Amino acid sequence: MDFILQPLNLVTFFPLVGVLILLFLKKEQKNAARWIAMVVSLATFGISLWVLAQFNAADPNLQMEVKAIWFSFGEWDIMYALGIDGMSILLVLLTTFLTPISILSTWTAVEDRVRDFMLFFLLLEIGMVGVFLAQDLFLFYVFWEFTLVPMYFLIGIWGGDQRMYAAIKFFLYTMAGSILMLLAILWLGNTQGTFYVPDLVAMGGIPDSIQTWLFFAFAAAFAIKVPMWPLHSWLPDAHVQAPTAGSVILAGVLLKMGTYGFLRFNIPLFPQAAKEWAWLMALLAVIGILYGALVSYWQKDVKKLVAYSSVSHLGFVMLGLFALNSTGIQGGILQMVNHGISTGALFLIIGMIYERRHTREFDEFGGLWKVMPVYAVLTLIVALSSMGLPGLNGFVGEFTILLGAWGAGQTPVLGSVLYAGFAAAGVILAAVYILYMFGKMFLGPLTNPKNETLKDLNLREIVTLVPLLVLIFWIGLYPKPFFDLMAPAVENLVAILGL
C-alpha cells in the first residue's frame, strides 16, 4: 500500500480510478461520465500540486523516486522507476492542468460515446504523465508508445471528416520514429547493462562515434513528435481532424514529449554528440521558425494556421534547448509551458467558434468583435501572448531563448549569432500571421449574415479559458517562480555538458 501511495505513483495512475468507474457506466449516462472524468482529472491536478508542495526546488537531482524491479530477462533488470526534477515538474503540472480544462471544453462539443471519450482521455493522461516521470528507458518507451493508442482513438472516432486518415498517419509517423529509438534503447541496455537513466548519465563513456548514431536514433523519434521541420507533415492533418480537446492535448502536451525527450535523453546521455550537432538542430529549428510562420500566413483554415504556428513555436523551443546554455534551456522549458498554454487556449478558442458555426474557414468570418466582444478580447490576449508581447508569457520564453541562442552563437556551440538573428526575425513574421488571423476573424465589418446571431461565450467557456489567461499573465509578469523551479536542474544539465 505504501508503494502505491507514493506521490509519483499516485499522480501517474490516479486517472485509472476514473477509468475503472467509467467502465461501469452505461452508454447513456453522459453527464455522469463527464463529471467523473472532470472530478478525477481535477483530483489528479490536486495530486500534482501536492507533488509540487513536496518538491524541493533547490535540489537538482531526481526527487520522490519510486524504484522497483519490474521484470528481468537475461542479465537485464527492467526497472519501474519514476522520478521528478526541475526539468519535468512543470510539464507534469502542465499535463494535469490542461486535462481538466480540455475535458471541460468537451462538455457540449462531444455528445457521441461520451463515456468512451472520457475513458480514452484519462488513459491518455496516464501515458503523458508517465512519459514525463519515467526514469527507465524501457518504461519510458512503454509510456511513450502507450500515449499513441488513446490519441489514435480520439482522432479516429471523434475527429472530422478525414479522421481515419489523420489518425493512421499520426500513429504511423510517430511509430516509425520510435522504432529507431527502441533500437538505440536496446543497444544502450545491452552495452551498458542498465536502462536506468541516472545510472546511464553517470556512467557516460559512450564513444563519440557511437554517440552520434544513438543521438540521431533518439532524435528521429523526438523530432517527429516535436515536430521539427521537415518532419511536420503529420501535424496539420492531425490537428485539423482532431476534436478540440484532442488538439489541445496534442499541441499542449504531446508535442512537448518530443522536446522533453531531447532535454531528458539526447543532451545528457550523448553530450558529445549534442555539442557536435547542436548547429544542425539549431539550423532546423530556425528554418522551422521562419517556415512555420510563413506557411501559417497562407492558411485558409484557422486551425491549420495554429497548427503551423506550432511548428514555428516549437522551433523556438528547440533553438533554446540546443543553445546548450542555462539561459537557452530554461527559456526552452518555459516556452514549452507557454506554448502549451497559449496554443492550447487558441485551440479551445477555435473549438468554441467551431461549435457555433461548424466551420473554420477565414472567409466565413469577419467582424466577430461586434457580436462576441468577450470572445474577441480573450482571443486577442491569447493571440498576443502567442506572438510574444512583453508582459505576457510568450515574450519571456522567446526572449530568454533568443538571448541564450545569441550567447551560444558567440561560443563554438552554435558558432554564429545568425541563428538567433534569424530566429528573432520570426517575431516579425509571428506578428504578421497572428494579426492576419485576428484581423480576418474579428476586425472589419460583419459581412456574413450567419454570424449576426452568434452568442457570446457562456460561463462554462469563460471558466475554461480563465485559468489559462491567469497563467498567461502570471508567467508574463512574474516568471521568477517558474524559473526557480527549473534552474538547479538545468544548471546540473549544463554542468554535464561541461561547456
Next chain:
Amino acid sequence: MLLSETTTTGFFQLVPWIVFFPAIGLLINTFMPLVMKALKREWGEPAVAITGVTASGLALVVSVLQFISLRAAHGHEQVVGVADWLNIGSFNIPWEFRVDTLSVTMMLVVSGVGTLIHLYSVGYMHYDVRYKGDPKSYARFFVYLNLFIAMMMILVSGNSYLMLFVGWEGVGLCSFLLIGFWYTKNPDATDGTKNSYAAKKAFIANRVGDFGFLMAMFITFWHFGTLSFSEIFPEVAHYSGPDGLIWWIAGFMLLGVTGKSAQIPLYVWLPDAMAGPTPVSALIHAATMVTAGVYLVARSAPVFNAVEGVHVLVALVGAATALFAATIAVGQYDIKKVLAYSTVSQLGFMVAAVGMGAYVAGMFHLVTHAFFKALLFLASGSVILAVERGHHPLEETGDAKHTGHDSHHDDHDAHHEVFDPQDMRNMGGLRKRIPWTFWTYMAGTLALAGIFPFAGFWSKDEILLDASHFEGTALVYIFLVIAAIFTAFYMGRQVWMVFFGEPRHHAAEEAKESPWTVLVPLVVLAVLSVLGGFMNWPFKEGLEPHAFGHWLDYTFAVSTGHEGHFPEFDFGVAIQSTILAVAAIIGSWLLYGRKPLKAGQTDPLAKALGPIFKGMNAKWWVDELYQAVILTPYEKLAKFLSQTIDWNFWHDWFHEKGIRDNFQRLARFLADPVDLGFIDRISHWLAQGAQGSGGWLSKLQTGYVRNYALAVFTGVVAILGYLILLR
C-alpha cells in the same frame, strides 16, 4: 521650496503609481459596462469618463511630485525598485523605475498632454461613438487610452532596456488597438485607409523596428552582462571590446527608432495610423508614442556618443525623413494626413537633432512639438467634428450632459451620401463658424511653422543652429532648412484652405463649435504652444538661460561624462529661418489665400507643378513600392511555401505519392500475387479438403439421440470386446 528636502525627495517612492493609477483606471473601466448592467444604470458614460480622466490625472500628479522631488534632489537620479522580474542565471532584470531629469520630462509630457487629451476625448468621443453608431465603445476607448498611458510610463521610466522594451511593445499594441478602434470602417478601401489594415500595418512596421531593438539588446547583454542603464552607461565610455560592436548596437537601435518614430524606411505606418480617432492621433501618433524613438536615442546617449559614424547616419536618416515627409504633406487633401506627414517630418527634426548629439535640442523640440502638434490634431478633430455636425446633425440637446440615448443613435445607415469630413476641399471659411478652434489652430500653426515667438521657433531654431555646426555632413542642415520651408508652406496652405475663403460644402457652412471639454484642452495647449519655448530661453538676460538644457544636463552630463555646452543664440540662423518661413507662408497665401479655392476647383499647385504634385499627392508611391517589393513577394513566398512546397510537394507528393502510394503498391504486390496467389492458396486447399470431408461426415449426425446411443453402445461393446477377448 516650501517643503523641506527630506519630505520632497520622499516622493520618489511614489513613482510606481504613474503606472498603477492608469492600470487601475483601465481595470475599472474594463468592468464598468458589467457593473452598469448589474446596477441597471444608464450613466455609464460619465462614470467611464471620470475614471479615465482621473486615472490619467493622478499619474500627472505623481509625475509632478517626481519633478518636485527631483528638483529638491538637485537632479540626482533615483532608482526605485518594485520587484524582481526576469531572473535566469546571470541574467537578472528587476522591475525598476528610473527617475532622472530625462525620464521625468517624458513623464510630464506623457501624463500632461495625456490628461488633456483624456479630457478632450470625453467630449469628442461622445459624438464620435454616436456618429459611428456604436455608443458602447465609449468605455473601450478609455480602457485603451489608460492602457496606453500605463505602457508609455513603463517605457519612459524603466531602468533597463528590457523594461523600456516592454513599454515599447506595449504602446505598439495600444497603437494597434486604437488605430483599429473603428475596426469595421472603410472595409473596401485598398489604399491603406482600411482601418483594420492600417492597424496591422502599424503593428508590423513597429515589429520590424522591435526586431532591431531586440538585436541591440542581445549584443548589449552578451558584452556588458546586463541590460540595466545604470550599469551599462558607465562602461560604454571606456569600452574596449571588438571593434564595431557598439556600432552594431547603435545601428540596430536606429532600426528600432525608425520603426517607432516613423523614420525612413519604416515611416509608412504613421500616415495610415490616422484612421484612429483624432484624440489618438494627437496623443499617440503625434505627441508621445512616436517620440519614444527620440527618447531612446537620448537615453542611450552614451552608446551613440561612443562611436563616430553613427551620428552622421542617424542625423541623415532624420533629416532625410524631415524633408521627404514635408514634401508629401504639401500634396495632401485630408486635414489629418497633412498633419500626419508633418509629424513624420518633425520627428525627423528630432531624430536628426539627437543623432547629431544635440540631445537637449531634440528633447526640447520633442516637448514643444508635443504641445503644438497635439494642439493641431485636437483642433483638427474639433474641425472634423464641427463639419460632421454641420453635415449631419445629431438630434442633440445638451449633449455631454445628456445621457439617455433617446433616439439619436439610429438612422445613420439611412445616410448614403459619400462625404469625407476630413477632406479640406469640403471645408473653407470655417474661421467664422468655429472661432475658438480657429484661434487655437492658428497658435499651433505658427508654432509649427517656427514663427517668433511661438514655441516651435525656439526649439526648431536650436536644432537648425546645431545642424549648422554639425561636422558630419552639411546635408543635414540643408535638408532641415528646406524641410522648414515646406513646413511653413503646407501649414499655410492648410489654414487658407480650411479657415479662409468661402465654405465649399453645406457641411462647412453649418459647422458648429465643439463643447467645452473639447475646447478647454485646446486653449491650454494653445497657451503652452505660445509660451512653451521660453523654458529654454537662449539669452543670458531676461529669463533663466537654458533652464531646460541645464535640467536635462543633470542626466546627460552623468551619462555621457561631460557637461553639455549650450550654443549662444545665433541671429544669423534665426533670422534666416524666420525669413524663409514667412516667405513660405506668403507663398502659400499667393496660391491659396488670395484667390480661395472654389468648390470642385483643382488645387492651384497641381497646375503649377504637374507631375511633381501628383507625386506628392501619391506619397511618392512609397506604399506601392513596398507593396511590390516586400508585401507581394512575401505573400508569394508564403503561398509558394505553403501550397507548393509544404502541401503539394511535401504533404501530397512526398508523403502521399512517395511513401504512402509506394507502400500501398508494395502492400498490394504482397497481398495479391504473393499472399492471395500463393500463400493463401495453400490454406485454401486445406480448407477445401476440410470442407469436403466435413460435408461427407456430417451425414453421420442424424440428430436422433438413439443413433448416437447406438454408436456409443457399439463402441463400448467393441472396446470391451477388444479388452476382454483380444488381450
Next chain:
Amino acid sequence: MVPIDYYVALSAVLFTIGALGVLTRRNAIIIFMSIELMLNAGNLLFVAFARMYEALSGQIFVFFVMTVAAAEVAVGLALIVAVFRTKNTINIDEASTLKG
C-alpha cells in the same frame, strides 16, 4: 447366501432392458426411465460386489451414483419441460435440429 452370479445376471437383464429402451423408444420420459434402469443395474452390481469383497467403497459409490442420478433427473426433467414448451411434444425424433 445368494451367489454372485444371480446378481450379475439380474443386473445384465436390467441393463439390457434399459439399453434397448433407450435405443428404441421415442418418448423422452420412457428413455429417461430406461436410463435410470441402467444406472440401477450398475448400482446393483456395485452393491453385490461390495458385499462379496467386503469393501465399503462400492457401497459408497452407489450413494454417489444415486445423488448424481437425482441431479440428472432434475436437469433432465427441466430439459424435457423446456423441449415440450418449444416443440409441444416430447417425441425426441422431433428434436433433431443438430442434424448435420
